[in-house]
Amino acid sequence: MLFHTLFxxxxxxxVVGGTxxxxxxxxxxxxxxxxxRTAGTLFRPRFRAERARAELAVQxxxxxxxxxxxAEPHHVGDAEIDDVTDALIGSRSIEALQAAxxxxxxxxxxxxxxxxxxxxxxxxxxxxxxxxxxLVSLTRLPADPGAASDFTSAISMAVLTTLYGLLxxxxxxxxxxxxxxxxALREEADRQRVLEWLERQVAGALPHTWAKATGEGR
Numbered sequence: 001m002l003f004h005t006l007f008x009x010x011x012x013x014x015v016v017g018g019t020x021x022x023x024x025x026x027x028x029x030x031x032x033x034x035x036x037r038t039a040g041t042l043f044r045p046r047f048r049a050e051r052a053r054a055e056l057a058v059q060x061x062x063x064x065x066x067x068x069x070x071a072e073p074h075h076v077g078d079a080e081i082d083d084v085t086d087a088l089i090g091s092r093s094i095e096a097l098q099a100a101x102x103x104x105x106x107x108x109x110x111x112x113x114x115x116x117x118x119x120x121x122x123x124x125x126x127x128x129x130x131x132x133x134x135l136v137s138l139t140r141l142p143a144d145p146g147a148a149s150d151f152t153s154a155i156s157m158a159v160l161t162t163l164y165g166l167l168x169x170x171x172x173x174x175x176x177x178x179x180x181x182x183x184a185l186r187e188e189a190d191r192q193r194v195l196e197w198l199e200r201q202v203a204g205a206l207p208h209t210w211a212k213a214t215g216e217g218r
Contacts, residue, residue: 011133011161015168018129023122031114038115039176046183049190052081053197059085060201068092068205080104080191084198092206094199101195105188112184119177123169130165134158 024032055076063071071089075082080101087100137157 006160006163008157008160011137011157011164014133014136015126015129015161015164018132019122019126019165019168019173022125022129023118026121026125027118031118034111035115035118038111038180039119042176042179042183047078047187047190049193049197052076052078052190052194056081056085056194056198060198063089063202063205068202081194084195088198088202094203094206097195097199101191105191108187109184112180115180116177119173119180123173123177126169126173127162127165130162130168133161133164137161 027035055078059071059074062074068089069092073082073086073089075085083104084097084100087096088094090096134157137154140154140157141151
């Protein structure tokens with residue numbers, strides 16, 4: 001009974017459909033698609049520094065024992081980790097490792113900013129379409145004061161569309177934007193810790209680092 005009272009198909013269509021359409025028109029298909037893909041990652045296990053270090057342990061041990069020149073890349077399934085270890089082994093320099101990490105960081109941060117901006121736009125637009133639904137419902141008020149049922153239906157839709165807009169913006173779109181922002185910050189912090197740990201572990205096995213430490217090449 002409560003669901004029947006709080007659900008208005010036309011009001012929901014105006015608010016939800018209007019908000020989604022306006023968001024796509026304002027942000028574009030590219031940003032909207034990126035936002036949906038990023039939101040989908042919220043349901044996956046997040047990146048953890050401890051697990052990444054454990055997965056890199058074999059690679060690090062091989063580099064420490066045999067040197068970076070004879071080491072073979074061991075991919076662990078994470079695109080950035082695989083890329084930075086390939087860059088490290090391929091170029092035998094910390095600079096290449098850092099450059100690969102920086103490139104992935106720019107890509108990730110750009111993607112998260114696009115997603116956050118898109119969901120924030122949707123959060124701003126949903127109350128607007130709640131108001132639009134209210135105005136539409138008011139146009140349905142009967143001219144005949146005796147049509148009590150039609151009058152009640154129009155007022156109910158006016159109230160519900162305002163409610164839909166507020167709930168959609170404040171309980172869905174805005175929280176999703178903040179969840180994406182928090183997750184992105186945690187991931188960057190974890191990945192930075194892994195990068196710094198990897199640099200410390202392999203520094204002694206890199207020829208350029210060893211030459212600087214011993215004073216060769218001056």
